[in-house]
Amino acid sequence: MRLRMNAAIGGTLMALVTGTAITSAFWTPENPLRIAMRARLNAPSAAHWLGTDEVGRDVVSRLMAGAGTSCLVAALTVLAAVVLGSLIGLVSGFARGWVDRVLMLVNDALLAFPGILLALGLLAVLGASQWGIVAALGLAYTPTVARIVRGAVLSIREREFVEASRSIGNSALYTMWRHVLPGTVSPLTVLATSLFGWAILAESALSFLGLGVPPPAPTWGNMLAAARPYLESAIWLGVAPGACIALTLLGVNLLGDALRDHLDPRSRPQ
Amino acid sequence: MSMAMQHDRPGMLAARAALLSVEGLRVGAGRFSAVDGVSFDIAPGEILALVGESGSGKTATGRAILGLLPPGLERQAGAIRLEGEDLARVPPARLRELRGGAIGMVFQEPMVSLNPAMTIGAQLGEALALHSSLGKEAQRAACIAMLKRVQITDPEGCLRAYPHEFSGGMRQRIMLAAVMLPKPRLLIADEPTTALDNLAQAEVLDLMVELAHENGTAVLLVTHNLGLVARYADRALVMQRGRVVEEGPARQVLSAPRHDYTRLLVSAMPQRLPRPPRPQGEVLLEARGLTVDYPGRSRLFRRLPGKRAVKGVDLEIRRGETVALVGGSGSGKTTLGRAMLRLVQPSGGQLLFRGKDVTAGSTGAARDFRLACQIVFQDPYSSLDPRQRVGEIVAEPLRHEAGMDAAARAARVAETFRAVGLPGMDRRFPHQLSGGQRQRVAIARAIVRRPALVVADEPVSALDMTVQKQILALVRQLQEERGFACLFISHDLGAVAEVADRVLVMQDGAIVEQGCRDAIFDAPRHPYTRALLDATPRLAP
Numbered sequence: 001m002r003l004r005m006n007a008a009i010g011g012t013l014m015a016l017v018t019g020t021a022i023t024s025a026f027w028t029p030e031n032p033l034r035i036a037m038r039a040r041l042n043a044p045s046a047a048h049w050l051g052t053d054e055v056g057r058d059v060v061s062r063l064m065a066g067a068g069t070s071c072l073v074a075a076l077t078v079l080a081a082v083v084l085g086s087l088i089g090l091v092s093g094f095a096r097g098w099v100d101r102v103l104m105l106v107n108d109a110l111l112a113f114p115g116i117l118l119a120l121g122l123l124a125v126l127g128a129s130q131w132g133i134v135a136a137l138g139l140a141y142t143p144t145v146a147r148i149v150r151g152a153v154l155s156i157r158e159r160e161f162v163e164a165s166r167s168i169g170n171s172a173l174y175t176m177w178r179h180v181l182p183g184t185v186s187p188l189t190v191l192a193t194s195l196f197g198w199a200i201l202a203e204s205a206l207s208f209l210g211l212g213v214p215p216p217a218p219t220w221g222n223m224l225a226a227a228r229p230y231l232e233s234a235i236w237l238g239v240a241p242g243a244c245i246a247l248t249l250l251g252v253n254l255l256g257d258a259l260r261d262h263l264d265p266r267s268r269p270q
Numbered sequence: 271m272s273m274a275m276q277h278d279r280p281g282m283l284a285a286r287a288a289l290l291s292v293e294g295l296r297v298g299a300g301r302f303s304a305v306d307g308v309s310f311d312i313a314p315g316e317i318l319a320l321v322g323e324s325g326s327g328k329t330a331t332g333r334a335i336l337g338l339l340p341p342g343l344e345r346q347a348g349a350i351r352l353e354g355e356d357l358a359r360v361p362p363a364r365l366r367e368l369r370g371g372a373i374g375m376v377f378q379e380p381m382v383s384l385n386p387a388m389t390i391g392a393q394l395g396e397a398l399a400l401h402s403s404l405g406k407e408a409q410r411a412a413c414i415a416m417l418k419r420v421q422i423t424d425p426e427g428c429l430r431a432y433p434h435e436f437s438g439g440m441r442q443r444i445m446l447a448a449v450m451l452p453k454p455r456l457l458i459a460d461e462p463t464t465a466l467d468n469l470a471q472a473e474v475l476d477l478m479v480e481l482a483h484e485n486g487t488a489v490l491l492v493t494h495n496l497g498l499v500a501r502y503a504d505r506a507l508v509m510q511r512g513r514v515v516e517e518g519p520a521r522q523v524l525s526a527p528r529h530d531y532t533r534l535l536v537s538a539m540p541q542r543l544p545r546p547p548r549p550q551g552e553v554l555l556e557a558r559g560l561t562v563d564y565p566g567r568s569r570l571f572r573r574l575p576g577k578r579a580v581k582g583v584d585l586e587i588r589r590g591e592t593v594a595l596v597g598g599s600g601s602g603k604t605t606l607g608r609a610m611l612r613l614v615q616p617s618g619g620q621l622l623f624r625g626k627d628v629t630a631g632s633t634g635a636a637r638d639f640r641l642a643c644q645i646v647f648q649d650p651y652s653s654l655d656p657r658q659r660v661g662e663i664v665a666e667p668l669r670h671e672a673g674m675d676a677a678a679r680a681a682r683v684a685e686t687f688r689a690v691g692l693p694g695m696d697r698r699f700p701h702q703l704s705g706g707q708r709q710r711v712a713i714a715r716a717i718v719r720r721p722a723l724v725v726a727d728e729p730v731s732a733l734d735m736t737v738q739k740q741i742l743a744l745v746r747q748l749q750e751e752r753g754f755a756c757l758f759i760s761h762d763l764g765a766v767a768e769v770a771d772r773v774l775v776m777q778d779g780a781i782v783e784q785g786c787r788d789a790i791f792d793a794p795r796h797p798y799t800r801a802l803l804d805a806t807p808r809l810a811p
Contacts, residue, residue, distance in 0.1 A: 160653035167613055167645045168667035168715070169637075182657050 007258035013251025017244075020064050021071040028061035033216050041234045051236045054226065059240055062218040066241065069219045070248075073133055074199035078192050080138030085145025086181075086188065092146065093153030094176050104150070107143045115140040116202055120211065128211045137202055141195055148191050152184040186263035190256055197252035204245055220245050288351075289314045289488050290335070290456055295348035297330045297339065304330040304343060306512035312456065317479065317489045319503035319520060321496065321535070323734040324705070327512040332458050332492045336369050352456070371401035374449035374487075376442070376478075378461040383445055384433040390417075391429030394448050401452040416447045420477055438599065439470025443477060450481050457482060460492040467598040467761035472805035475502055494734055496539055497764070497807020500524050508532045524809055538739040539809050540764035542791060548771060551589030554624065554755050555610065555643070555723055558584055561618035562602075562609045579605040581779040582619065587723060592749065592756040594770035594787075596763060596802060602779040607725050607759045611643050612636075641670055644716035648728035650708035654700040661687075661696025664714045671719060682718060689751075690714045690744060706737035710744065717748060725757045730765055742768050763806040767791060775799045 036056030044051045050059035092103040110118065115137075122136035156162065157180055165175040200220075206212040207221025215222060220241040227237035288311035297305035305327040312318050322328040333339050335350055335357065350357040352372065357365065369375075377383040385393060394413040398404060404412060410429070417425035420443040433441055442462060449457065459478065463471035479502050482489050491503060499506050503520040508531065516529040527533045562580040579602045587593050597603045608614040612621065612628070621628050623642070626635040644667070647653035654663055664686055668679045687696055690710040700708055709729060716724050726745065730738040746769055749756060760766050766773060766787075773790040775783040775798060783796040794800045 160647045160649060161655040163613060164645070164647065164653050164712075164715070165655075165666070167611060168719075169640045169670045170666070179655050 006254045007262075010251050010254025010256075010258060013247055014255055017067055017248050017251065018071060021067040024064035024068040028058075028064045030058040030061045032057060032061040032065040032218055034058075041230060041237075043234070044236055050240050051234065053223075053237055054230060054234075059223075059236065062223060063220070063240055063244060066218040066220045066223055067244065069130070069213055069217060070200050070203055070221070073130060073137075073203050073213065073219070074196050076134045077137040077141065077199040077203075078195045080134060081141035081145050081195060082188060082192055084138065085142045086149045086184065088142065088146040089149025089151075090153055090176060090181065090184075093150040094157060094172070094180065100150075103146075107146050110140075110143040111147065113140075115144075115198070116205060119202060119206065120209075123206065123211045128214055130213050130217075133203055133206060133212060137199055140202075141198070145188070145191060145195075148187055149184050152187050153180055156180050156183040189263060190260040193252055193256035193259060197249045197256070200245065200248055200252075204241075287314075288312060289316075289353060290490075291349075291351045292331075292335070293349045293351075295331065295334060295350065296346045297327070297334050297343055298346055299342050299344065303346070303512055305334065308348075308509070308512070308514050310507055310514065310517065312488045312490060314455065315483070315486045315488055317482065317491060317502055317504045319499040319506040320490060320492045320509060321494065321499055321506055322509035323494055323535075323736060325511070326509040328492050328494075328509050329460055331509070332375075332460050332490060335458060335490075336373060336375060337365055338369075338375075367401075370397050370449075370454075371452050372454055373456045373458065374452070374454035376445055376449055376457065376459045376462045378464055384441055386433050388432075389429065390431055390433065390444055394429070394444075394451060397448055398451050412451060413447075416451050417444070419481070420444070420447045421473075422447075437470070439466050439473060442466060442470070442474045446474065446478055446481070450485065450487070453485050454487055456488045456490065458490045458492070461494070462491075463498075464494075468763070468805040468807070469598045469761075469801060471498075471807075495807055496524060496535055496735065496809060500809050501807060508535070534736060536809065538735040540739070540742070540762075540768045542767035542787075545771065545787065547786075548591060551591065552624075553586045553622075554589050556586040556622040557610060557619060558622070559619035560585075560606070560609055560616050560621065562605050562614055563617040579779055580609060580616075583776075583779075583781055585610075585774060585781065587755050587757055589722070590749070590753045590755055591771045592758055592769050594758045594760060594766040594773045595776055596760055596766055596773060597776035598761055598802070601776045603759050603761075603776045604727055606776065607645075607727050607757060610757060611645055611725055612640070613645070641719060642722040643725065644719065644721040644723070645725045645727065646709070646712050646716045646729045649732055650705055650712050651700075651732075653712055654708060656700055658699075659696065660692075660698055660700060660703070660711045663700075663711060664696070664718050667715060667719045686714045686718045689717070689748065704737075705733055706741060709733060709737075709741055713741075713744065713748070717752065717754070720752065721754055723755045723757065725759070727759045728761070729758075731760065731762060738765065745769060763791075763802055764808065775802065 034057060036052070039052050039056040040054060042048055042052040048058050048060065050063070053059055053062065088103055088107065092100045118140040119136040122139060123132055126132040126135055162175060162179055165179050203212060203219065204221030204224060207219050208225040210225065212221050213219045223241040224238060227241070231238050290312045293309045295305055295308045296303055308327070308331055310318070320328045320331060330339065330343060334345050337357065339345065345358060352368065357368070391413060394416070395409055398409045398412060413429060414425045417428050422428050422440065422443065428444070436444065462478070463474050466474065475498065478489070481487070491498070493499065499520050505518065506520045506523045507514055508516040508523065508529065510531045516523060516527065516532045523532060524536060527536050559582045560580055561578065561582050563576055563578050565576045583606060595603045595607065605614060609616045610621070616629065619629070623635065623639040628636045628639040654660070661683060665679055665683045668674055668682060674682070683696060687693055690713050692707060692710050692714070695703070695707070700711070703711065729745070730741050733741060742765060745756065758766065758769055770787045772786050773784065774781050775790070775796060777798045783790065783794065783799045790799060791803065794803055
């Protein structure tokens, strides 16, 4: 019962966030980039529900547009990490031997760095841009995905149906594609949801440090960074994006837990 | 209970005050009942067999006695009295005292019922410390004496060793030692040897019965194997769908069964029927000096020595015949079977298919060989991809059949499903089928391409006796219709007697005896063959 409740809350939160992100591409209450110097740092009112920022832009509109940017960056990051990581994990787990050893040596070396530090280094080379962040974070998360996929492949390849596939004359490549890969989907789905959350957080952190999506395009992270000098006089500027990040992460985590329980038959109640 | 029973030994035992008395036991979940009104008595020192197939409620009955039912199932009605004390009503503390003390239990899976992180000594000591007042030294002495009794060589070293250092049979003997140490009055043995080969099975059960007689322990032997009932039990209780359908002295139940279900079980015991000698066909697959080495595992700083699993075996399989490869666990028979199909690469020797060398490479001959030889695995639960429909599973080998269009493939798949007795089941997923049905799917996958040879690796040892009988009959019938040869790998000579034309006995990586079926069964020459034959459960003593 508690499980269903969590899944429902997580699902609602994520639906809200993605819905807002998609809507923002077509419509926001005001142009999130329009500057109005006469309406700087207005408190929340009927005209501006969450007030205006230091150059008079509508905070609600910027939050909506920020949801779009943050979700897009996070989704692309996850996609990049999952595709690249699965490929490495699959090859490594299936080939074994020296291929496995070399791939996992590099992988483990990368894993030893904190993801955000690795991304910072990569961004210093790639330059701060939306695509730079996707590439940097994607690469930073690849080793984690590769590890998980390799583990799943190692356990599935020992099952008899894989040997059965070889015994009927299927090639190794076909066996891998048809019988081994599908088995990695459930651990991957669970990992992907939590990666999505990490990516949103990491993007915010990078933006906060000034290495994120460059202004004036709004993201939750750079809104938070911009709000810092005004926290005493205009607290809504910091609270609003902070709350958005927190609620999104909560949604992702609840949904991830529910998915894990749903996909793993062992954790189902008797 | 009949009057006639009073005259023989088991009857006399039952007439004395019962050690354990179960009355109207009902176990279930909600409206579903797994055990439905079961009553029986066990006299002190008596060996009672609880016989039935999967789903008959025999395991739930055994577990209900100790209050160890799996979550979901509960005791809904009935009394369980151990020497007059109702186990259903005693407080949990008293029940814990009885478990392991007055009542011991041996489980099916020796791999998991010993704790892998504790030494054997610590695990043996645990039960003694709980259920006796012996001092440390006396405990140790008792453990060593018991390990000696269950024929563990070097019992002192054994105390310091961990479970993974022992084979399945040895682990089950250690488990037996642990359970018998506190000298329980009742021993519940739930399929104690199903995971073992016949040799280890006979060893463990002989010991169990000897120990029970020495200590006056009564045994409740839960099993699906009538051969074990014949050999070890005084009385037998036959269960079907949660009810007791027949009860009586073991001999009588087996030799003159009254209930239809018991008759079905008895007729499912493998029999050696006369087999007309088959004309010698041409040689299909031949191994010359086949050798398989497994490399040693690499540890941190060294490589452990490897193992030669198959030591230069010569063997030939002729068209249409069934060759049985028998041996205990670790004899190398499975590896040899895999190597014959090149699923394991041989490290030496030659493999000739229809006279052409197919030992290595992927030449035309090797490819023909791969397509013409198929395998059926032991475990129908792990040999089918859980994400495919069984129709897709059976159709998959046809990918490599040249010149077959989709319609021809669908027709072939449907025809194969009919041939294995599963017409119209192709839309199901493996988990929607029973064990026997899954094994039929595995057989369908093996024969769909009309192979010349099928290697069957223990195809029936994971199945119930009646299902086993049906699958063996199916294999024989398909073979007669389609004329493929079969390499039948098994540790169970009973199953081998049903299907084999020729028998090869394998021990320690080498073939020690071979000959036609009747010669091996009637006049075995090698001591290992004789040991295997002696260990085979059968109805007649």
